[in-house]
Amino acid sequence: MHMIGFVDVLERIIPDRGKQDKISTLLDFYTKSKGIFSRDIVIRHRTMKLPTDWWAAYGVDPNRKDLALKKLAMKILGLTCSASGCERNWSTFEAIHTKKSNRLELKKLNELVFVQYNKKLRERFKVGKKSPISLTLST
Structure with a gap:
C-alpha cells in the first residue's frame, strides 16, 4: 500500500484530525489482518469479491463496531475513475470559448x-430521475 497516497487522500477527504487518527488505527487492523480481517474467509474474499461488495460485507469489525474505515473505503471506491467528465467539461468549454468570446478572462471562462x-x-x-453519477459494473 502506498501510504503517502493514502495519507494525501485521508487528509483531503477527512479534514477532522480525530477521525483521521481513528481511521489510521483501524487501517492497522486491516493491513495487519487483525480482528475480522484475520478470518480466512475475509482474506480469501479480498480477491474473489468486488471491492465495494467486500467492504460492504466485511468492512467493520464486530468487536470494534466502528464504521470510519469502511465509510472512507466506500467514498474512495465511489470516486469516478474516468476521463469522460473531463471530456464533457472540455466540450462545454469549447462551446463557450468561440471566436466572439475568446477574450474572456480565465476566471470568467471557468x-x-x-x-x-x-x-x-x-x-x-x-x-x-437517477443520480447524475451512477456506477455500474458489468459481470
Whole structure:
C-alpha cells in the first residue's frame, strides 16, 4: 500500500484530525489482518469479491463496531475513475470559448463552464430521475 497516497487522500477527504487518527488505527487492523480481517474467509474474499461488495460485507469489525474505515473505503471506491467528465467539461468549454468570446478572462471562462456543465447535469438528473453519477459494473 502506498501510504503517502493514502495519507494525501485521508487528509483531503477527512479534514477532522480525530477521525483521521481513528481511521489510521483501524487501517492497522486491516493491513495487519487483525480482528475480522484475520478470518480466512475475509482474506480469501479480498480477491474473489468486488471491492465495494467486500467492504460492504466485511468492512467493520464486530468487536470494534466502528464504521470510519469502511465509510472512507466506500467514498474512495465511489470516486469516478474516468476521463469522460473531463471530456464533457472540455466540450462545454469549447462551446463557450468561440471566436466572439475568446477574450474572456480565465476566471470568467471557468465560471461560465462551471455553470453550463452543472446546468446540463441538473437537466439530465431531472429527466432520468437517477443520480447524475451512477456506477455500474458489468459481470
